[in-house]
Amino acid sequence: MFYDDVESLPRPQLEQLQLARLKDVVARAAASPFYRKAFQQTGVTPDSIRSLEDVRKLPLTTKADLRNHYPYGFLAKPKAEMVRLHASSGTTGSPTAIFYTREDLESWADLCARSFYGVGVRPEDVFQNIAGYGLFTGGLGIHYGAERLGCLTIPAGAGNTARQIKLIRDFQVTAIHIIPSYALYLGAWLVDHGLDPAELPWRIALIGAEPHTEEARQRIQELLQLKAYNSYGLSEMNGPGVAFECAHQCGMHVWEDAYLVEILTPDNHEPAPDGEVGELVLTSFARQGMPLIRYRTRDLTRIIPGDCPCGRTHRRIDRIKGRADDMLIIKGVNIYPMQIEQALLSMPEVAQNYVIELFREGYMDQLRVKVEIKNEFFVEDMRALTALQKRIASRLRDEILITPRVELAQHKSLPQSAGKAERVRDLREKDL
Numbered sequence: 001m002f003y004d005d006v007e008s009l010p011r012p013q014l015e016q017l018q019l020a021r022l023k024d025v026v027a028r029a030a031a032s033p034f035y036r037k038a039f040q041q042t043g044v045t046p047d048s049i050r051s052l053e054d055v056r057k058l059p060l061t062t063k064a065d066l067r068n069h070y071p072y073g074f075l076a077k078p079k080a081e082m083v084r085l086h087a088s089s090g091t092t093g094s095p096t097a098i099f100y101t102r103e104d105l106e107s108w109a110d111l112c113a114r115s116f117y118g119v120g121v122r123p124e125d126v127f128q129n130i131a132g133y134g135l136f137t138g139g140l141g142i143h144y145g146a147e148r149l150g151c152l153t154i155p156a157g158a159g160n161t162a163r164q165i166k167l168i169r170d171f172q173v174t175a176i177h178i179i180p181s182y183a184l185y186l187g188a189w190l191v192d193h194g195l196d197p198a199e200l201p202w203r204i205a206l207i208g209a210e211p212h213t214e215e216a217r218q219r220i221q222e223l224l225q226l227k228a229y230n231s232y233g234l235s236e237m238n239g240p241g242v243a244f245e246c247a248h249q250c251g252m253h254v255w256e257d258a259y260l261v262e263i264l265t266p267d268n269h270e271p272a273p274d275g276e277v278g279e280l281v282l283t284s285f286a287r288q289g290m291p292l293i294r295y296r297t298r299d300l301t302r303i304i305p306g307d308c309p310c311g312r313t314h315r316r317i318d319r320i321k322g323r324a325d326d327m328l329i330i331k332g333v334n335i336y337p338m339q340i341e342q343a344l345l346s347m348p349e350v351a352q353n354y355v356i357e358l359f360r361e362g363y364m365d366q367l368r369v370k371v372e373i374k375n376e377f378f379v380e381d382m383r384a385l386t387a388l389q390k391r392i393a394s395r396l397r398d399e400i401l402i403t404p405r406v407e408l409a410q411h412k413s414l415p416q417s418a419g420k421a422e423r424v425r426d427l428r429e430k431d432l
């Protein structure tokens with residue numbers, strides 16, 4: 001029923017396995033310059049770990065640590081054993097380099113294959129990877145996972161929508177991997193070109209690599225006429241295949257045989273109670289070349305309490321609320337871009353694309369939301385447009401408690417990328 005028996009391993013055994021692996025990774029990580037020093041300073045050894053709670057004796061690792069020990073300071077094996085390099089996309093600053101041994105690539109492909117199998121992808125499927133190849137892990141990582149599962153795998157890469165659709169039709173593609181903002185664009189593109197998505201052979205989309213709301217997922221499912229499943233990962237933990245939804249679409253199972261999950265309170269890094277939102281902190285058990293211990297992802301989520309109807313014992317995390325770095329503070333109110341997306345995409349007049357702009361007026365920070373409107377609502381009647389603008393502003397106010405400026409934009413007029421969307425533009429420095 002499952003790709004791997006470990007997916008339904010009873011909790012006591014799963015935790016026993018985790019404890020053994022935690023000790024093991026502490027021993028292995030000590031070979032890297034960074035952890036050798038960090039462990040010496042804190043006096044920890046593999047013997048310090050007697051229970052899973054003892055993970056708290058280990059130091060946290062941050063993105064700044066990775067940058068400060070760039071490029072090779074985290075290698076726990078000789079460089080000659082590394083066979084691949086990836087880099088994070090640099091969404092929040094300069095990129096970091098991640099290295100993989102042959103064994104790392106094998107275990108990563110297995111985790112991806114397991115994830116895809118869990119949402120119904122089978123060896124008979126034709127799988128098109130609509131994500132950028134190159135340093136981004138969503139290219140090769142997903143690719144080798146689909147091949148490992150046995151799918152005929154098409155490395156389409158991102159962009160060139162007409163060619164994507166041609167490939168999908170010509171080769172009867174049944175499963176795709178795509179970044180959610182590009183999936184929304186693709187859906188609108190089909191409408192514009194008079195194509196009926198129900199006539200396309202696809203049935204499954206894996207969507208991930210950037211924050212998106214349940215509203216966005218629903219739209220993707222409707223526009224593309226398929227099922228879309230949330231896929232979470234980050235380069236520092238291999239890439240995709242860290243946590244994945246199952247067919248029930250009710251949270252993402254973290255593969256706990258490969259990763260130790262902690263949710264810590266953002267301010268003092270104490271364990272957050274189950275069900276409460278905090279920062280996701282991960283330890284990789286399987287990675288040999290560059291194991292990371294208690295890596296602070298900056299991603300905000302919570303553990304979903306209770307069991308999943310699918311029978312997997314690995315705990316679930318909720319959809320990522322955003323990155324800690326994404327939080328905007330406007331007029332003293334904390335706002336996450338995903339709250340804005342949720343409000344916008346719940347309105348039928350709104351098309352798929354939007355941009356959030358921060359600017360300064362006098363000494364005050366202001367928020368402007370530019371939002372594309374569907375063609376049928378983008379009418380010439382000024383009064384109708386003004387009314388719509390007001391309705392959007394008040395819907396946003398209900399969600400974020402301040403009233404932003406709203407600018408209506410014509411369909412397809414805002415910048416669009418096939419990679420991770422840039423949802424927030426900070427113009428504050430420029431306005432000074």
Ligand code: ADP
Pocket residue numbers: 087088089090091092136137207208209210211212230231232233234235236297299319320323
């Ligand atoms: P970068 O941090 O530079 O974007 P990565 O390509 O490694 O580099 O991206 C990992 C990050 O992407 C995660 O830490 C998270 O913020 C985001 N991410 C990945 N998958 C998802 C997802 N399914 N939902 C929300 N955010 C995601």
Ligand code: ZN
Pocket residue numbers: 246247248253308309310311312
């Ligand atoms: Zn499940």
